[in-house]
Amino acid sequence: MWDLLKAHFKQGHRTSAYPKGPVDFPERFRGRPTVDASKCTDGCQACADACPTGAIQLGTPPKLDLGKCLFCQECVAACPSKAIAYTRDHQMAARTREDLVVSSTEMKLTAALDKKSRELFGRSLKLRQVAAGDCSGCAAELQALNNVVFDLGRFGIQFVASPRHADGLIITGPVTDNMRLALQKTYEAVPAPKLVIAVGACAISGGPFRDSPQAHNGVEGTLPIDLYVPGCPPHPLTILDGLLRLLGRLESGTREEVYQKR
Amino acid sequence: MTARFAFASLRNGQTMAEHSIPVAPEMSSLLDSVAEQCREGRRLANFFGHRASDQPLKLYAVMSDDKANLLWIGAATAGASFPSLTPRCPQAHLFEREIYEQFGCRPQGHPWLKPVRFPARPQSPPIPRNYSFFHMDGEEVHEVAVGPVHAGIIEPGHFRFQCHGEHVFHLEIQLGYQHRGVETLLEHAASGRVPFLAESIAGDTAVGHGLASAMVWESLSDVRVSARAAALRAVALELERLANHVGDLGALGADIGFVPGSAYFGRLRGEFLNLLMELTGNRYGRCFVRPGGVTFDLPETMAESFLKRMKNAQKELQDVSRLFFDTPSVFERLDGVGAVSLNACQELGLVGPAARACGQDHDVRKDHPYGMYRFHHIPTMTADEGDVFARASIRRLEIERSLEFVISQIDNLPQGNLRAACGPLRKQSLAVALVEGWRGEIMHTVITDEEGRISRYKVTDPSFHNWMGLAMALRDQQISDFPLINKSFNLSYAGHDL
Numbered sequence: 001m002w003d004l005l006k007a008h009f010k011q012g013h014r015t016s017a018y019p020k021g022p023v024d025f026p027e028r029f030r031g032r033p034t035v036d037a038s039k040c041t042d043g044c045q046a047c048a049d050a051c052p053t054g055a056i057q058l059g060t061p062p063k064l065d066l067g068k069c070l071f072c073q074e075c076v077a078a079c080p081s082k083a084i085a086y087t088r089d090h091q092m093a094a095r096t097r098e099d100l101v102v103s104s105t106e107m108k109l110t111a112a113l114d115k116k117s118r119e120l121f122g123r124s125l126k127l128r129q130v131a132a133g134d135c136s137g138c139a140a141e142l143q144a145l146n147n148v149v150f151d152l153g154r155f156g157i158q159f160v161a162s163p164r165h166a167d168g169l170i171i172t173g174p175v176t177d178n179m180r181l182a183l184q185k186t187y188e189a190v191p192a193p194k195l196v197i198a199v200g201a202c203a204i205s206g207g208p209f210r211d212s213p214q215a216h217n218g219v220e221g222t223l224p225i226d227l228y229v230p231g232c233p234p235h236p237l238t239i240l241d242g243l244l245r246l247l248g249r250l251e252s253g254t255r256e257e258v259y260q261k262r
Numbered sequence: 263m264t265a266r267f268a269f270a271s272l273r274n275g276q277t278m279a280e281h282s283i284p285v286a287p288e289m290s291s292l293l294d295s296v297a298e299q300c301r302e303g304r305r306l307a308n309f310f311g312h313r314a315s316d317q318p319l320k321l322y323a324v325m326s327d328d329k330a331n332l333l334w335i336g337a338a339t340a341g342a343s344f345p346s347l348t349p350r351c352p353q354a355h356l357f358e359r360e361i362y363e364q365f366g367c368r369p370q371g372h373p374w375l376k377p378v379r380f381p382a383r384p385q386s387p388p389i390p391r392n393y394s395f396f397h398m399d400g401e402e403v404h405e406v407a408v409g410p411v412h413a414g415i416i417e418p419g420h421f422r423f424q425c426h427g428e429h430v431f432h433l434e435i436q437l438g439y440q441h442r443g444v445e446t447l448l449e450h451a452a453s454g455r456v457p458f459l460a461e462s463i464a465g466d467t468a469v470g471h472g473l474a475s476a477m478v479w480e481s482l483s484d485v486r487v488s489a490r491a492a493a494l495r496a497v498a499l500e501l502e503r504l505a506n507h508v509g510d511l512g513a514l515g516a517d518i519g520f521v522p523g524s525a526y527f528g529r530l531r532g533e534f535l536n537l538l539m540e541l542t543g544n545r546y547g548r549c550f551v552r553p554g555g556v557t558f559d560l561p562e563t564m565a566e567s568f569l570k571r572m573k574n575a576q577k578e579l580q581d582v583s584r585l586f587f588d589t590p591s592v593f594e595r596l597d598g599v600g601a602v603s604l605n606a607c608q609e610l611g612l613v614g615p616a617a618r619a620c621g622q623d624h625d626v627r628k629d630h631p632y633g634m635y636r637f638h639h640i641p642t643m644t645a646d647e648g649d650v651f652a653r654a655s656i657r658r659l660e661i662e663r664s665l666e667f668v669i670s671q672i673d674n675l676p677q678g679n680l681r682a683a684c685g686p687l688r689k690q691s692l693a694v695a696l697v698e699g700w701r702g703e704i705m706h707t708v709i710t711d712e713e714g715r716i717s718r719y720k721v722t723d724p725s726f727h728n729w730m731g732l733a734m735a736l737r738d739q740q741i742s743d744f745p746l747i748n749k750s751f752n753l754s755y756a757g758h759d760l
Binding site: 004007014025026028030052053069071072073074086106114128129130132133135136139140141142143144148159162163173174177178179182183205208210212213215232233250 | 297358380381382388389410412413414415417418438439440441442444446447452455458460461462463464465466468522524525528529531532534536539540541542543544545546548549557558581582585587660702754755756
């Protein structure tokens with residue numbers, strides 16, 4: 001008992017300051033990418049050629065689809081004029097597929113649910129996780145949200161054991177053919193109204209498994225999606241940020257507006 | 263008696279021309295040789311099929327002689343069926359089922375010829391198709407079925423228990439739900455996509471699989487990795503091991519209701535993931551190991567802060583481990599639960615910490631050293647009991663050894679380039695790479711065609727060897743101990759299902 005108390009005292013308080021305080025990501029952290037089209041040279045397609053998942057669509061400006069992006073450094077390394085760069089900003093979840101397409105240095109912050117849904121889910125959100133062919137990377141980050149650092153429970157958000165106790169599904173993986181039926185049945189077991197959250201490049205677009213004959217390029221086409229969290233895998237704070245903004249617990253709009261208000 | 267069909271020897275990370283792989287005159291002489299080698303103490307590390315365009319199916323067997331630090335390879339041309347090796351050599355059971363599923367070549371007399379991953383075909387009914395699970399009859403016997411969707415954040419799998427009250431007679435594990443067609447994708451992918459697919463075989467082993475994939479690639483394109491890159495790869499691989507082993511101890515704490523252990527280990531796991539992020543920009547070390555070397559350096563200032571944080575974590579882990587392992591209720595809960603005998607371990611060909619917990623002294627870092635492990639040895643830890651406590655203790659000891667290794671590596675980083683350019687792959691060749699991931703032996707085998715393109719990419723995750731060990735560990739245990747025993751193995755569904 002004495003040892004336990006001593007250990008507890010030594011461990012101290014470890015919960016992340018987010019969202020009230022600042023978060024510090026290391027220099028190499030690959031957060032929200034930006035595209036500066038003014039630096040592009042005519043006819044150059046080095047970034048699109050280097051991308052392993054075809055996430056970059058050429059044009060003026062070039063468009064980078066975060067739903068397909070694996071957050072590697074192939075395009076950044078290939079670009080001769082440094083038009084694509086990673087920021088250390090972890091906030092990049094989106095409400096629609098289109099909002100995930102970046103063509104400038106700006107990206108809208110996640111929009112909140114409507115008033116009625118916020119009243120229903122805003123203070124207590126129970127989610128059922130379904131791994132549908134994930135490599136376990138995204139699932140590991142969801143699990144990490146439960147640890148003492150991220151402590152998801154302090155926001156009233158919880159992962160529950162049964163879909164019947166849940167307000168929605170949080171799905172990882174490209175939706176393999178062998179998991180599709182189980183996913184549909186789990187969705188049906190969740191009482192309405194319900195939310196669907198797609199976490200990671202696989203669940204959004206198939207990720208590295210895009211166009212596999214054994215999978216379905218993500219959740220789209222199987223279930224309607226309310227929130228997209230890009231990444232491979234997304235940082236736990238990216239997922240948390242998306243959830244909190246979805247519930248209207250953090251402000252939405254453009255980054256500039258929100259930052260100016262502070 | 264005729265002479266035994268001789269296999270050719272090769273070393274970890276070596277490429278050999280296809281024509282120099284000995285081909286047995288008959289399938290039976292290949293199989294006899296495998297069975298005999300197994301009796302002599304070699305392990306069946308790999309057994310797979312390959313059908314090159316308009317060629318008949320060929321089966322390849324890779325034996326591992328762990329004591330002599332050598333691999334042995336042999337092949338034979340297969341017809342529509344072959345006499346099953348499994349009755350003589352149980353290690354072969356899943357390999358033979360896989361060959362049957364992938365190529366339709368039937369191992370005659372296989373005691374349990376059930377599909378492995380149930381690849382999707384048009385209009386095919388859901389898993390397990392028309393297969394009926396093993397079941398027991400009796401007035402008081404009942405069946406418990408769980409999954410594929412479980413209660414926690416776990417990967418999908420289906421488990422069938424045959425029970426009498428709490429007592430488990432038999433557990434049948436049904437996987438395949440995570441099947442993404444990784445091998446087929448790897449065989450058809452553009453070369454730039456290969457490392458990404460390899461890192462996504464099992465997301466918690468991104469460095470391990472990334473490294474194995476890079477090693478075969480380098481071997482096939484005759485590229486040597488600099489000493490610095492090799493050291494940085496070893497640092498990343500051990501950080502991955504540390505994060506997962508520490509996380510596993512925390513998860514065991516959670517499963518037995520020892521909350522302080524779960525909280526402290528859980529937080530310390532994050533510390534190692536954050537160190538990986540500091541080095542590679544990603545918490546799981548993705549996009550770091552690439553054919554030819556690594557993508558990021560560890561400059562001196564960063565090395566200093568790494569050393570400080572590692573030593574701090576080392577001290578904290580000592581305290582938390584002592585707290586966990588010295589608590590009598592923890593010992594009481596883990597001791598004697600889910601034991602696997604050394605005999606069963608060897609018969610099934612288990613690998614990694616699960617095998618070392620049974621007393622099997624096998625570790626790729628020692629037996630088939632590669633990269634930095636050729637120069638710096640990590641002592642192998644074994645236990646005798648093969649139970650949950652032994653598997654937990656192995657992790658504790660490996661955490662200590664890995665920490666010492668990483669600290670010594672960072673302290674003495676050699677000089678060298680980060681990354682060498684890789685040219686085209688050798689034509690009509692076969693390369694193997696073995697890596698000791700945190701779960702055990704990872705093996706990538708690649709065969710190229712006459713154009714130097716990949717015609718076969720065989721991935722063998724340690725979980726492929728070990729799932730049957732979990733099923734055996736459950737025999738005569740209480741069903742309520744399943745989560746605990748399962749966690750003590752912590753096998754990959756994605757790595758098995760591919």
